[in-house]
Amino acid sequence: KIFTAFGLFIVMVSSVLFLYQDMGAQDEIVATQLLNKLNNAKLTDEEQQTLKESLRKASINKPENGEWIYLYARMLYSDGQYVEGVATFEKILSTLPPEALADRAATLVQIAQGKFYISEQAASVEIYDILEQALAIEPGNSQGLGLAGIVAFELERYDEALVHWKALWFNMSSSPEAGALEQGIQRIVARLEEQGKTVDLSWMKRAEVKVLVTITDELKAQLKDGDAIFVMAKATSGPVMPLAALKVMAKDLPQEVILDDSLGMVPGLALSKFEEVQIIARVAKGGQPMANPGDFQGIVSPVIVKSDDTVTLVINQVVK
Template sequence: MIEFWLCAGLLLLTALAFLLIPVLRARKVQAEEDRTALNVTLYQERLLDLQSQHAAGALNAEQLASGRDEAARELLADTEGALAQPTQRKLGSTVPLIAALLMPLLGYGLYQHWGAIGDVERAQVFAAQPKTIEEMTARLEAAVKSNPESAESWYFLGRTYMAQERAADAVVAFERAVGVAGREPELLGQWAQALYFAGDKQWTAQLQALTDEALKADPAEVTSLGLLGIAAYESGQFQKAIGHWQQLVAVLPAEDPSRQAIQGGIERAQEQLGEPATQSTPATSPGLTVRVELDPALQGKVQPGDAVFVFARAVSGPPMPLAVKRLSVADLPAEVSLSDSDAMMPQLKISGFEQVQLVARISRSGNATAGEWVGSSQPLASKTTELQQLRIDSADSKAP
């Protein structure tokens, strides 16, 4: 913001210069008037002195006239070019001086009322690409704090919380977004999804009401359709899950990578019903296979029950993981497969990105975003089929 205030200060100085020029000129006029008044007083005193000398007989009439002429010439010479205009002085000095004093206060007050300094600050903050999901979260939290009436900021904050598996916080963010923007179908669907995961996947009357309202306003609202399918599958209502997911597949674009994961869910539901799986869409890609092992030097620093998160994230894309599997230290070494069916969010699939990075993190607290030890791979193509080797051997920079 330094550049902004420097520019504003230069503009203010320029404006003050135009106002103070008449004040400086008025001071010059005042000085001329004061000098003229002094010269007139001296002239009058000299005339009185000449008359006194003439009365005393020291000067004759001719000498008196010559002295008067000389004093008059000196007075004219001293007052030549003087500007004595009192009315102009009053208008040209007092009014500009008052305006010059009031202008900074008036300008600041008007800018505070109509200016957009908050928007300028937020634009500068968001201009740089965040390096981590935690940095993105901090920015969004600052944005909603400075401008709580921004539905867009609340929406993206909720999405970021969901990517961090902070469903309870996402519930608050989506509820605020609905309060600001109104009951838009997409917002209702996201709100319902956050409530579902925050409530340990227990279906409630509130969830039903939210999804019903969203689909009534937009029958193709994808989040609500996907959530209804998930809830039906989790409760053993496989036929109902198939119906919701088939509706979802029908409204998704043909190039949408999440179609594969949804079709995989339909096939699993059909298997539960003892039905042959349909092949209306290509089978889910085999995904990435990685062998995870622990560096021998860390054997005495970890416990068998410590959680191990193995995930893939995009090299160029969102910082949140695309697919995740959870193990424990006791399971290592182990081979893990990560595919589109393991996606954390339907719209973010491994197959949707050209290059990914594999990461394995040990977290004693069970927090997937921060732990004690970590291992990561070099960037590799998302279509890689060869077995990858991943060793956990470094201290985690995100350790709490």
């Protein structure tokens, strides 16, 4: 009987543990379902609260999964619960290892943002110091650069505000958001000029490379109607990813195209950041932009980025 009672006790404990694990998993399932729905539709108020509570419970049941608590903190912000959100992000920061640089920077920016809203968008040295910590870790963090520029401006640190927004400007392509940023930069310049300072804004001219793409008669005779051409600007040294790229059809050659920041592929790698580039036009016989044996291509290098001249590029090689 003793063994029987002990066996029943083990079964009961196992059942409770299984139920606890199942309930924890259920929170993750509910959260995942609602997050998937949020990608395609707006949640009802009831669903929003269910999602927030499921994320809270999932973050407790699975503390090793940092995504749940991060999403929970973001939900607190979206509901205007900035004090609770900041406390949650500070908890996240305390658990991040020193080598998780990008995560630490992103979390510091979230903490600064929450404190900014708690203060009813009043700038403070404390908030600015947090942002500087984040940017020291990840200088290209766009959200951090944007908020740091705002806070520095409100603290009347106009030179520093300009540094932050200049870096952010290079992270952005031509867009309505970039236009709003340029207006903000002009406000900074006005304040600096009031202080008797001269500001050079020549860097704000967006890069634009005009390319006339042609092909030799010999290779043109081997083209098919469906062949695509990828025209790319790449750094002459440094990053290997294209700074700008577009796709045209081989049947339309010769054709003039324009490469600019709006065609960037990687945030922070704007064409405008570079003085010289190489231009590549590749007939991708296999349909992929990466060079493969049998592709046709032409290369012009170096090309001055902010020149008004049109570059003529002849596709005249077969990739070996």
